[in-house]
Amino acid sequence: MALRVYNTLTGEKELFVPLVPGKVGMYVCGVTVYDYCHIGHARAGVVFDVIFRYLKYAGYEVTYVRNYTDIDDKIINRANQEGSDYRTVADRYIGAFDEDMARLGLQKPTVEPKATDHMDGIITIIEALITRGHAYMSGGDVYYAVESFPDYLKLSGRTLEDMLAGARVETGDKKRHPMDFALWKGSKPGEPWWHSPWGNGRPGWHIECSAMSMEFLGKTFDIHGGGKDLVFPHHENEIAQSEGANGCQFVRYWLHNGFVNINSEKMSKSLGNFFTIREVLKSYDPETLRFFILSAHYRSPLDFSDQNLDEAQAGLERLYSCLAALDRVPVGDNGPDAALTPVGEELREKVTQFRSRFIEAMDDDFNAAQALGPLFDMVRGTNRFLAESGEQAGASRQLLGQLRALLMEAGGVLGLFTVPPEQWLAGIKAAGVGRLSLTVEQIEQLIAERREARQTKNFTRGDEIRDQLLAAGVQLLDSAQGTTWNVK
RNA sequence: GGCGCGUUAUCCAAGAGGCUAGGAGCCGGUCUGCAAAACCGUUAACGUCGGUUCGAAUCCGACACGCGCCUCCA
Numbered sequence: 001m002a003l004r005v006y007n008t009l010t011g012e013k014e015l016f017v018p019l020v021p022g023k024v025g026m027y028v029c030g031v032t033v034y035d036y037c038h039i040g041h042a043r044a045g046v047v048f049d050v051i052f053r054y055l056k057y058a059g060y061e062v063t064y065v066r067n068y069t070d071i072d073d074k075i076i077n078r079a080n081q082e083g084s085d086y087r088t089v090a091d092r093y094i095g096a097f098d099e100d101m102a103r104l105g106l107q108k109p110t111v112e113p114k115a116t117d118h119m120d121g122i123i124t125i126i127e128a129l130i131t132r133g134h135a136y137m138s139g140g141d142v143y144y145a146v147e148s149f150p151d152y153l154k155l156s157g158r159t160l161e162d163m164l165a166g167a168r169v170e171t172g173d174k175k176r177h178p179m180d181f182a183l184w185k186g187s188k189p190g191e192p193w194w195h196s197p198w199g200n201g202r203p204g205w206h207i208e209c210s211a212m213s214m215e216f217l218g219k220t221f222d223i224h225g226g227g228k229d230l231v232f233p234h235h236e237n238e239i240a241q242s243e244g245a246n247g248c249q250f251v252r253y254w255l256h257n258g259f260v261n262i263n264s265e266k267m268s269k270s271l272g273n274f275f276t277i278r279e280v281l282k283s284y285d286p287e288t289l290r291f292f293i294l295s296a297h298y299r300s301p302l303d304f305s306d307q308n309l310d311e312a313q314a315g316l317e318r319l320y321s322c323l324a325a326l327d328r329v330p331v332g333d334n335g336p337d338a339a340l341t342p343v344g345e346e347l348r349e350k351v352t353q354f355r356s357r358f359i360e361a362m363d364d365d366f367n368a369a370q371a372l373g374p375l376f377d378m379v380r381g382t383n384r385f386l387a388e389s390g391e392q393a394g395a396s397r398q399l400l401g402q403l404r405a406l407l408m409e410a411g412g413v414l415g416l417f418t419v420p421p422e423q424w425l426a427g428i429k430a431a432g433v434g435r436l437s438l439t440v441e442q443i444e445q446l447i448a449e450r451r452e453a454r455q456t457k458n459f460t461r462g463d464e465i466r467d468q469l470l471a472a473g474v475q476l477l478d479s480a481q482g483t484t485w486n487v488k
Numbered sequence: 489g490g491c492g493c494g495u496u497a498u499c500c501a502a503g504a505g506g507c508u509a510g511g512a513g514c515c516g517g518u519c520u521g522c523a524a525a526a527c528c529g530u531u532a533a534c535g536u537c538g539g540u541u542c543g544a545a546u547c548c549g550a551c552a553c554g555c556g557c558c559u560c561c562a
Contacts, residue, residue, distance in 0.1 A: 011492095031562075044562035074560075156557075158491055163558055165490050205560085227562030234561090257562070258493095264554070268561060295511080296501065301494080301555075307512095311500060315511050321526085361502090361509095370502050373510045380528085387518090387527055459521060466523080477525050486525075 003058060003363045005223075006299060008231060008254040009155055013365055018222050019252065024060045025221035026052065027213040027251075029230055030112070032069040032205075033093035034078045037100050038274040039289075039304055040260045040267055044227050046290050047257045047298040047366075049106040050414060051225070054362050057413045064109040065216045067209060068094050071116050071202055076191060086192050090116075100277040103286045105415045111216050115208035119194045122203045122211040125245045126183045126196075134244040138174040140186025142198055146179045149240045155254060156232045181237055183207050206237040210250075214242065224251040228258055228299075229268075257298045264303060275304070284309050285428060287416060291316040294368040294414055315376075316416070317428065319407075322379040324421035325386055326404045330394040338395035343388050347381040348399055354378055354406050358413075368414060375410055378403060432487025438472050447476070447483050 003016040018024050028048045031041055048066075055062045070090035079089045094114075115122075126142055129135035134148045146152045146160065153159060160179055182204035187193035193200035213221065219242070226235065235254065242250040259266045262273045280289060292312035296302045340348060354374050361371035382403060386393055393400065411417030419427065433440060446465050453461040466476050475488040 029562075032560090038562085040562045042562085047562090072560095156491080158558075162490050165558085228556080229561050232557065233559090259556075259562080261555085266556070266561095270560070300501090303500080305500095308500060311512050318511080367502075370509070373502070376510055377508095383527055454521085457521080463522075470524080475524065478520075478523085479525090484525095 005253055006365045008256050024055050024062045025217035026223040027065045029226035030066045030068050031097055032072045033090045034074040036096055036276045038276050042277050043260050043293050044257050045101050045106050046293045048225050051366050053413050065111045066109040067212050068114045069208055070114045104290055105418055113212045118211045121215050122207050123196050125210055128245040135183055137198055140199055141182055142184035143175055143180040144183050147177055149244050152240050155236050206234055209238050210241040219246040220249050223253045225255040228256045258301045261301050261303045288313045288316055297367055297369050320421045320424050322382050326400055337398045343385050347385045350378050350381045351403050358410050436473055443474055
């Protein structure tokens, strides 16, 4: 099997063949830095992080570029609101973005360029567009003439007529066609500006991505990604700019992730129904959020809710618990594994098939949700084997070691299992304690009281304490070694 | 209005002509003073109506419902 990816441009899954064998150039639209990131940004970040990781896992040398758009109307507005300047706002939210993405465990892209560091490239492309008749000056601005580019809207599969029908497009007096868009905006008083052949001003939205991708990946490159909402106008306009200026294909494979929904409705700034990443990470572990994102295919909508996050946590906990159980297996001798029981043979079979099943899923348009299946399968087999062999499990350490390595290998691609299992499990518990009305001391005290009651066979009192704690959200776990507890 | 997408069991969610997805839950079992937890086992589905086919969640058509884009958005 070979990697196949869904290309928005053709609307089909295609065999992935990079421009240069063994190498991949990938550009993903980052963020416009004017506010904290929400869960939608988290999804895009995680999805393309996994794509980046998988391409490397598949043996490609990947150049991954993810930009910061650090000059834009919204940044300027924000700066005006708070009485600072665009640079202050941009730098603050670049810092916040980096923090959020690091917490979600994203690997650093190869390059993370900023729009304002690429003014020369931006100006060069606009000049080329004017020369080739794709752009025109008007009232201090420069606009792209969409009618000059026959392929315009090929990505979203529409026509200019479709777009205008019933649409609320204002016919700005500066534009020749209502769909024309700004490449360069003349600066108004008090606004940041850069020198250009068309006077002082700043770039329009879209052009920075054409400039930065060309700078680091060339005129034609393999993968361009972003959220579905960028298909139009952002990516459509990038195509018009880059292909208009260079006269050659811009991007070979367009990848777009689906939205995060709240109650089946798109999460967005304008609807005001969004959660920031940092808000969510107050109640949920970052890897849980990551796991939740990976539990649906990247192009499908993903419904965000506490219930779904809780389920994701339960799933991830199952995986981590298995890893922790493997760590507790007593070390056997270094000799060959003991003869396996039927249950052991079954597990060996799962171990043998694991990698090909995992790769098959990921090769099919990065289907991480499907790739999770073999992980859980192997976990079930492991639990079963461990339960059966008990103290003797150490005699099969080669098999178990191989199994653990495979789990970690898959975790490396998905960005999971980055925390030592016992520590992760302890972290989940600690987070739960923070939400309780009882202190750890009070809980321990009650448990001690219960132990005494039970020792004197006063089960009524013992059960009373157990119910009391349960009502407070504390779940007791009795075992031969004594009583421990968990937050429910 | 134009264009596009989706509808899978109690819930979440893969699958895209014949091949066990998976998770949570329910139920049964092991364990336990009884429970809980953990572990094991197990259950069930393809929106509706037609069509193509030896065979359809899967392909085609109609309908219903939901959603998205057409305006800043990951």
